[in-house]
Amino acid sequence: MAPKKVIIDTDPGNIIGADDVLAMLLALASSPEELEVVLISVTYGNVALESCLRNVVGMFHVLDHEMEWRRTHGKPLGFEGLRTYKPIVAVGPEHALEDEMLMADNFHGADGLHGVHEKHPHLSPADTWKALFKDGLPGETEEASYLKYFTPSKTPAHKEILRILKEEPADTISICVLGPLTNLALAASEDPETFLRVKEVAVMGGAVECEGNVTPVAEFNTFADAVAAARVFALTSPNPASTMPPVPKDKASLPPYPEKLSRRLNLSLFPLDITTPHLLNLGFFLEKIEPQLAKDSPLGTWVNTFMSGIFRQIGSMVGTEVEPGLSLHDPLTVWYMLTGADPAWKLAKGAPEDIRIETSGQWTHGMHVSDRRGRTRPDGVTAFEVPGDEDGWLSLRRGNRINRYVSSPGDMAFAPFLMERLFG
Numbered sequence: 001m002a003p004k005k006v007i008i009d010t011d012p013g014n015i016i017g018a019d020d021v022l023a024m025l026l027a028l029a030s031s032p033e034e035l036e037v038v039l040i041s042v043t044y045g046n047v048a049l050e051s052c053l054r055n056v057v058g059m060f061h062v063l064d065h066e067m068e069w070r071r072t073h074g075k076p077l078g079f080e081g082l083r084t085y086k087p088i089v090a091v092g093p094e095h096a097l098e099d100e101m102l103m104a105d106n107f108h109g110a111d112g113l114h115g116v117h118e119k120h121p122h123l124s125p126a127d128t129w130k131a132l133f134k135d136g137l138p139g140e141t142e143e144a145s146y147l148k149y150f151t152p153s154k155t156p157a158h159k160e161i162l163r164i165l166k167e168e169p170a171d172t173i174s175i176c177v178l179g180p181l182t183n184l185a186l187a188a189s190e191d192p193e194t195f196l197r198v199k200e201v202a203v204m205g206g207a208v209e210c211e212g213n214v215t216p217v218a219e220f221n222t223f224a225d226a227v228a229a230a231r232v233f234a235l236t237s238p239n240p241a242s243t244m245p246p247v248p249k250d251k252a253s254l255p256p257y258p259e260k261l262s263r264r265l266n267l268s269l270f271p272l273d274i275t276t277p278h279l280l281n282l283g284f285f286l287e288k289i290e291p292q293l294a295k296d297s298p299l300g301t302w303v304n305t306f307m308s309g310i311f312r313q314i315g316s317m318v319g320t321e322v323e324p325g326l327s328l329h330d331p332l333t334v335w336y337m338l339t340g341a342d343p344a345w346k347l348a349k350g351a352p353e354d355i356r357i358e359t360s361g362q363w364t365h366g367m368h369v370s371d372r373r374g375r376t377r378p379d380g381v382t383a384f385e386v387p388g389d390e391d392g393w394l395s396l397r398r399g400n401r402i403n404r405y406v407s408s409p410g411d412m413a414f415a416p417f418l419m420e421r422l423f424g
Contacts, residue, residue, distance in 0.1 A: 003036040005172055006337055007161060010330075011045035011179025011221075012059075013052035018306050020178050021059055022418065023330040025303075027176075027337070028063070028082040029421040034338055037087040038164055040150070041157035043179045046224070049094045053133065054125075056089055057146070058302075061125040064146040065298035073295065078424060082149055089150045091133055092157040092183040096225035097253050123302050158186035162194050170197040176337060177203040178330040180221050185228035188235060189254040196235065196263050202333040205229065206271040206368040208355065208404060218366030219272050222357060226366040230357035233400050235265035242398035245359040268336070269355070269404040271368065275332045277411040279325035280418070282311045288419040300423065328414055335414055336405070344409040354399035 008027060012020035027037050042053050063082060070077050077083065125146065131139030132152035153160055161183065165173055175198055177184065188195040205221040206229075212218040222229045230245040231254065237243050240257045285307060292300025307326070314324040336345060358367040371393040378384050384396040392398030408414065 001033050003030075003033055004174060004337055005036045005038050005168065007039040007041060007164065007173060007175045008037060008334075009041045009043060009157075009161075009175060009177045009179060009181075009183050010056070011043045011052050011224075012055040013045040013047035018310055019326065019328055019330040021055065021303075021306075022328065022422075023176070023178055023334045024056070024059060025063075025422055026331050026334045026418055029079050030081045030338060032080050032084040035081055035334075036085045037081065038085070038173070039088045039090065039157075039160055041090050041092060041161060041183050043092040043157070043183050044094055044224075045179060046220075049091065050130075053089075053091055054129070057125050057129045057132075058123070060146040060149045061144075062123050062298055062302045063149060065123065069296075069298050076424060078421075086148075087150050088153050088160055089133075090153040090155055090157040090160040093186070096180060096182055096228065097185060097231075098227045098247060123298055156186075157183045158190065161187045162191050165197045166191075166194050168197075171199040173198055174200045174202065174337060176333045177201060177205065177221075178333065180224035181205070181228040181232045182225045185225070185231045185254065188232060188257075192235070192257050192261060196261065196265060198265070200266045200268055201232070202268045202270065202336055203232075204270045204275060204330050204333050206269060206355070208269075208271045208273050208368045208370065210271075210273045210276070212366070213272060215363070215366070217364055219368075222368065223366030226357050226359040229366075230359050232265070233267065233355070233357055233402065235261075236267050236352070236401040237399060238264065238396075238401075239398050242392050242395075243356050243400050245357070247359070264401065267402055269402050270329075270332050270336065271404065272327075272329070274405055274408065275329040276327045278328045278332055278408065278414045279411070280328055280415040281323050281325040282315075283323060284415055285311070285326075285419070288423055292423055297423075303422075328418065331418060332408065332414070335408070335417065339409060342409050344407060345405060346407040348404045348406045352401035352403050354393060355402040355404065356400055 006027065008024060010020045010024060024040065027035055040056060042056055045052055063079065067077055125144065128138060128140045131137040133154055135154065205219055207217065207219045214220045214223050227245045227247060234240040234243045244256060289300055289304050293304060310326055311324045318324060353370055356369045358364045358369055361367065375394055377394050378386060378396055380396050386394040389395060
């Protein structure tokens with residue numbers, strides 16, 4: 001059986017960079033029959049883009065050490081996807097389409113992974129890795145061992161996305177979005193018809209019927225580049241112009257889409273509503289990681305460093321009466337790619353929904369907006385519009401069409417699945 005080919009668009013240095021890393025590790029630990037990661041496109045978080053890219057290169061460096069450690073100790077290697085395929089790693093822009101660079105996040109350390117590079121320098125790549133992605137910098141005299149697992153690219157990430165979508169047959173490439181949608185918005189703007197050859201875009205982002213995590217109503221990935229999210233969401237509409245963000249002409253960096261497009265984007269949404277309950281609790285994590293630490297597993301040591309920092313921070317917020325747990329936001333999209341045929345994955349009632357992105361509100365920037373007034377849509381036979389519905393919330397010809405997931409194969413089932421795949 002042919003594997004599902006995926007692009008992972010990631011910001012492993014965001015508000016909690018660890019879940020991006022766990023998501024990538026889960027994808028690379030899949031079997032060759034399940035997933036083929038063809039591209040990791042790196043975007044910014046709320047640490048510098050260079051730190052996000054360093055975390056990706058560092059992950060491959062650690063995995064290189066882990067494979068050698070497992071061989072030496074006679075352990076099953078695992079990570080068949082890592083050892084079978086060789087994804088490209090490419091880099092996107094340093095900031096959002098219309099906004100300035102986000103403020104640095106000291107909550108999770110300057111690198112977004114609780115200082116893992118400084119605490120374990122032997123598990124971090126030499127600084128010469130930067131030359132892999134930019135000309136004019138000093139590089140290694142010998143090729144780094146970890147380069148057996150990925151191919152660095154000096155081409156902008158959005159152009160690599162378009163190249164892959166153009167070269168592969170339509171409807172064979174899916175994209176997991178784990179960060180701001182800037183790379184996707186750039187690709188869609190440059191060549192919308194090629195971008196629409198994608199089979200599915202699975203987005204971790206937003207807060208639809210729950211509170212946000214960076215403002216009362218906004219989740220980080222959408223808040224970080226609300227204009228990019230709005231532009232990508234608009235491609236799900238029968239009339240993309242009906243939900244495009246109102247950016248002033250003197251500020252807009254990207255043009256509108258053509259009036260006629262050959263197809264609509266298939267976008268699956270995994271907002272905080274569904275991701276938050278999928279917890280990796282401290283007690284279970286320690287039960288699984290301590291045997292790895294006792295035997296000096298490089299991957300166990302690396303993961304434990306940033307996870308311990310996260311659990312300390314979560315504990316400081318929830319107090320001593322509640323067990324700290326990390327919500328597995330980003331890894332959930334990879335779990336969906338692996339198990340999406342399971343009927344336990346269920347869409348919201350009335351899907352696809354018209355969910356739009358607020359881009360200009362002072363207090364609501366990045367909010368996912370839907371019409372909850374319970375009004376009746378036209379029947380699509382005698383009418384397609386409703387008189388007086390200027391914004392098209394009831395229209396069959398306007399508005400977005402988002403597939404929002406509300407349930408999975410099990411909140412409590414995911415953490416054991418994840419840890420088993422990573423550590424056996």
